[in-house]
Amino acid sequence: MPQFAYTAINPAGRKIKAVLEADSEALALSKLREQSMQIVEIKAARSRGPLMIGKPKVKLKALVVFSRQFATMIDAGIPILRCLEILTNQTRDPALKPALEAIGEDVKSGLALNEALSKHPDVFNKLYVNMIRAAELGGILDIILDRLSGFLEYEAEVRAKIKGAMTYPVLVLAFSQVVIFVLFSFVLPKFKEIFNGMEVDMPAVTSALFAMGDFMQKYWWSILIMLGLAYGGIRLYGNTKNGRRKLDMFKLKFPVVGELTLQMSVARFCRTFGTLIHSGVPMMRSLEIVGETLNNVVLTETIDETRASIREGNKLSAPLASSGLFPTMVTHMIDVGEESGRLSEMLVKVGDFYDQEVETTIKGLTSMIEPLLIIFLGFVVGFIAISIMVPIFKLVNAVN
Numbered sequence: 328m329p330q331f332a333y334t335a336i337n338p339a340g341r342k343i344k345a346v347l348e349a350d351s352e353a354l355a356l357s358k359l360r361e362q363s364m365q366i367v368e369i370k371a372a373r374s375r376g377p378l379m380i381g382k383p384k385v386k387l388k389a390l391v392v393f394s395r396q397f398a399t400m401i402d403a404g405i406p407i408l409r410c411l412e413i414l415t416n417q418t419r420d421p422a423l424k425p426a427l428e429a430i431g432e433d434v435k436s437g438l439a440l441n442e443a444l445s446k447h448p449d450v451f452n453k454l455y456v457n458m459i460r461a462a463e464l465g466g467i468l469d470i471i472l473d474r475l476s477g478f479l480e481y482e483a484e485v486r487a488k489i490k491g492a493m494t495y496p497v498l499v500l501a502f503s504q505v506v507i508f509v510l511f512s513f514v515l516p517k518f519k520e521i522f523n524g525m526e527v528d529m530p531a532v533t534s535a536l537f538a539m540g541d542f543m544q545k546y547w548w549s550i551l552i553m554l555g556l557a558y559g560g561i562r563l564y565g566n567t568k569n570g571r572r573k574l575d576m577f578k579l580k581f582p583v584v585g586e587l588t589l590q591m592s593v594a595r596f597c598r599t600f601g602t603l604i605h606s607g608v609p610m611m612r613s614l615e616i617v618g619e620t621l622n623n624v625v626l627t628e629t630i631d632e633t634r635a636s637i638r639e640g641n642k643l644s645a646p647l648a649s650s651g652l653f654p655t656m657v658t659h660m661i662d663v664g665e666e667s668g669r670l671s672e673m674l675v676k677v678g679d680f681y682d683q684e685v686e687t688t689i690k691g692l693t694s695m696i697e698p699l700l701i702i703f704l705g706f707v708v709g710f711i712a713i714s715i716m717v718p719i720f721k722l723v724n725a726v727n
Contacts (some may be wrong), residue, residue, distance in 0.1 A: 331355040333369040337362075385450045387486070389420035391479045393427075398472035407468075408434055426450040439463060453616045454599060461607040471606050478602050485594075485682060492689040496696040503704050508543070510711060515540040522718050529718050536714040575623045579652070583695075587688045592621055593657055594681035596630075601674030611637065626652065643670075657681075 333355070334344050349355035359366055393414055400410040411431040418424050426447040433443035441460035444451040455475065462471030519537050522529060529537070543550070564570035579585050579592075596617055603613035611634055618630035629650040636646040644662040647653045657677055664673030 331369055331371055333359065333366065335359055335364040335366050337364060385422040385426075386420055387479060387483045389418060389423050390450075391476060391483055393418060393423060394472050394476040394479060398469050398476055401469040401472060407440060422450055440468075452620065454603065454620060457608050457612065457616055458603065458606045464607070474602065474606060478598065481598070481682075485685065488686055489689060492693045496693060496700060499697075499700050503700070503707075507707060511540045511543045512547075515711075516544070518715055522722075525722060528721065530721075532710075533714045533718055536711065572624045572628075575625045578623070579625060583692060587685065587692065588623075589652070590681050590685045590688060592623055592626055593653060594678050594685055596621060596626070596678075597657065597674045597681065598678030601671045601678060604674070605671035610643075629653075 330346050330348050332344070332346050337343055347355050347358060349358060355369060356366060359369075396414060396417070397410055400413065401407070405413075408431065411427060411434065415424060415427040415431060418427060430440075430443040430447065433446065434440060439460075441456050441463055444459055445456045458471050458475055459468070462468040515537060519540070522533075561574070565574050577585075578588050581588075599620055600613055600617045603616060604610060608616070614630055614634050614637075618627045618634075621627055621630070629647070629652055632650070633643065633646040637643060642662065642665055644658045644665065647661065648655070648658040660673045660677050661670065664670035667673075
């Protein structure tokens with residue numbers, strides 16, 4: 328149920344701040360007035376805390392299937408309530424099913440579909456809700472749902488490609504870490520016992536290797552603690568406004584990976600913005616939604632500056648170009664789209680182009696990572712082999 332943070336003055340004259348659960352802001356106000364509260368301020372608030380732990384997240388594939396089936400049923404002339412009943416019974420997604428049940432009840436009670444969807448932001452984001460709102464106003468719900476299905480299917484396809492391209496390097500890296508841990512924890516101590524028993528004069532490289540092995544055996548927990556503290560420190564720093572901005576800028580400027588991150592963000596911006604405009608959502612509202620879906624504070628600030636610039640009468644392409652973040656080709660295509668009145672079409676084409684660029688960059692990154700991993704493993708194996716073989720050669724020479 329939605330939550331509303333409010334500031335009010337109680338009958339005793341004391342000012343209080345609290346959070347109230349209600350189906351809508353109007354109902355929240357009604358509850359507070361029944362308690363003789365004088366409302367100072369009230370606004371929607373997301374529920375946080377331990378209740379959110381373990382809450383299932385809707386799968387993109389389940390949302391794609393729901394949207395596609397919903398579009399087909401609406402096109403066939405089936406009423407919305409009946410569509411929701413059928414889809415609720417069919418879905419097995421633990422996050423989507425209860426949301427659909429609640430949406431069905433809300434629509435039955437007289438709420439518009441987009442209002443019912445907006446009560447479940449963890450399942451249906453602002454992009455989805457606003458496109459449905461535009462569809463209901465224009466009477467083209469089946470068309471918009473079909474367009475949403477295509478958009479979500481493409482998102483799922485891009486994610487699958489990225490995961491597929493990164494699977495091999497991640498598996499190789501994980502396996503190499505396991506092998507190194509086994510070598511340092513079980514194999515090297517045996518060699519150390521043999522060399523100590525034979526009183527072999529160990530060279531510096533071998534001593535360094537055994538010292539690392541001893542450290543990992545005795546203080547392996549300290550390594551995990553340091554990694555955990557580093558991760559927690561970065562997370563805490565990222566939760567601050569300045570820290571989040573610097574980390575997001577670092578993501579955009581980091582060699583190779585930064586280029587990939589920017590390409591993915593540009594592709595998402597163009598595709599989402601183009602889909603919203605084509606669906607009839609106003610430009611300013613579309614920019615607001617796009618800014619929230621980019622998940623990058625630096626780019627979101629750029630979108631906010633663009634909205635402010637448009638309010639002053641400037642063109643869309645000008646502030647994007649002056650930011651220095653969006654490639655020249657993108658801003659030129661947007662400029663052409665504005666002048667020709669085909670902005671949504673241009674945006675979708677730019678989105679398609681950058682989706683292909685993302686795929687190419689990922690393949691190049693994967694092909695670069697693989698030899699680097701092989702070189703890294705070769706260096707580790709060579710270092711261990713040399714460290715073990717040198718004392719053995721000394722021992723053989725001494726015996727001879």
